[in-house]
Amino acid sequence: MGTVTAVCSDGGHEFSKPVRDRILLLEGLGVEGDAHLGVTVQHRSRVAQDPTQPNLRQVHLIHEELFEEVAAAGFTVGPGQLGENVTTRGVDLLGLPRGARLRLGPEAVVEITGLRNPCLQIEGFRRGLLKEVVGRAEDGSVVRKAGVMGVVLAGGEVRPGDAVQVELPDGPHLPLERV
Numbered sequence: 001m002g003t004v005t006a007v008c009s010d011g012g013h014e015f016s017k018p019v020r021d022r023i024l025l026l027e028g029l030g031v032e033g034d035a036h037l038g039v040t041v042q043h044r045s046r047v048a049q050d051p052t053q054p055n056l057r058q059v060h061l062i063h064e065e066l067f068e069e070v071a072a073a074g075f076t077v078g079p080g081q082l083g084e085n086v087t088t089r090g091v092d093l094l095g096l097p098r099g100a101r102l103r104l105g106p107e108a109v110v111e112i113t114g115l116r117n118p119c120l121q122i123e124g125f126r127r128g129l130l131k132e133v134v135g136r137a138e139d140g141s142v143v144r145k146a147g148v149m150g151v152v153l154a155g156g157e158v159r160p161g162d163a164v165q166v167e168l169p170d171g172p173h174l175p176l177e178r179v
Helices: 044-049 065-071 121-125
Strands: 002-008 023-026 059-063 086-089 101-104 108-115 134-136 142-144 148-154 156-158 163-167
Touching: 023 148, 059 065, 108 156
Parallel strands: 059 086
Antiparallel strands: 002 086, 002 163, 023 156, 059 148, 101 108, 101 163, 108 148, 134 142
């Protein structure tokens, strides 16, 4: 079991999101008042490609341990600065399979849809940071470390200090891919 350490939202399409005391997850939509709220995709580049595609990026979650990892490379990053809605501790978000469900606090449930694909905006935030959150495995495959994306299955309020419980899907576990 893990813990929510911070929650963030922003109504504009800014790179970083301000830290909040609480956020409200809305079933099938995302984070109330956030720019990425919606049934269909809200990410600007994806809207330009096809505005009718489903929004598999309603909630962005990052593991707080990533901040410590990039700090070792000289980068100071805190909650919300990479655009996430929920910062966690003690959950291997990147190791979860597709379809894993996270219970956040007493009511909210988010189903993990895939990995965040970090973009060049990270370079505008901190020059050189992109190479710390995107790398290569020994086999040459891309390794994305900037968190996971999900959809809201059950709404509810989420606050720092709330428990995070992981429920794995039945059947063979499929690895996360970028969404």
